[in-house]
Amino acid sequence: MLKQFSLVFFLLCGCYVGGNSLRQLLKHLTNELEVHAPASQVWEAFRNLGILRISAQQNLIQSFQVLKGDGGVGTVVKIIFIPGNSSYTEKFIVVDNLRRVEVAQGLEGDCLAIGCSVEIDTFEMVEKSQNSSVIKVGIAYAVKKGFEAKDPKPNIQLVASLSQVLKNFVENKNHA
Template identity: 60%
Template sequence: CYNGVNSRELKHITKELEVNAPASEAWELYRNLGLINLIDRKLTNIFESTEVLKGDGGVGTVVKLTFVPAGNSSYTEKFTVIDDQRRVKETKGLEGDCLAIGCSVQILEYEIIEKSQNSSIIKSTISYAVKEEFQAKDPKPSIQVVEAIVQISKNEVWELYRNLGLFELAANELKNVVQSLQVLKGDGGVGTVVKTTFVAGTSTSTKYPL
């Protein structure tokens, strides 16, 4: 039940997009504030700013997205579900978007589905309910905005996976596991050799293509 609305009464809009990268890599971008930071860098034509009002990316985090032009409109959401096993993230709209034009509930769910060892599917679902007095106007959430976000995330995940970005991300985010990273040869293209030294003192060398 969402704000007094039975889940069976919700309407759903679902989109799927395939990514040429493992599900685990795509999920790392979605599971915390990575997606918000990406929006701030890559979707300046849609969003004027992003602001974390509360939290550090975990459940309970509240984020405000202000659309272009500045002050025109905004959308505030709360992270309600982050499931690492199912690779599912759910956010609940608090203000703005469909909620400003007649919706009583707006839920956005991202699910990262493993397709193969090196490919995955980003499934985005917007669930919403319309207040009775606004039924005739049939308001809908901005699915185009969600599509734009998923598209840039697809590009980002692929760039990270296809070149040295993935190794740099590991070195920056997994300091408790990765002690150092050394490019022995190349610039991220085919033939590049990367040496990763782990905290325990062991190391491994990887040569492109993987």
């Protein structure tokens, strides 16, 4: 168990700081969405569990439960999806308010339930101009031996939907 945790931690840190050789060990899915608002406003709405609150209010997710923490590093959250009551549990391993980046390690659910050994979700708010930014979402994952033929993948459409809900929330707030 400690050996697996050490490997996951090493992979996560390497991916976050830009280790190209480590990134090649993982498969990647990405999504980008332009928002007509400064990155600071988008980040403010997103951070400290804001995206989960907004998503629950917009019925994108059924609910979420904070199992540990307050939205910072070490926070563990269980998200219950609509429909079917499937769930996903993740732990925040990086929350960088200066760079507007959050990285979470999947603990259970999503592709971990169907053959992935690692799932790492990254949200980043990038300033494009004074009134424009981009929400960049990435999911890095590894498939367990023996599951390659089934080609399990995380649900990138769900995180793209989270980005869209965040975009709508921030843009509507600016026009209100």
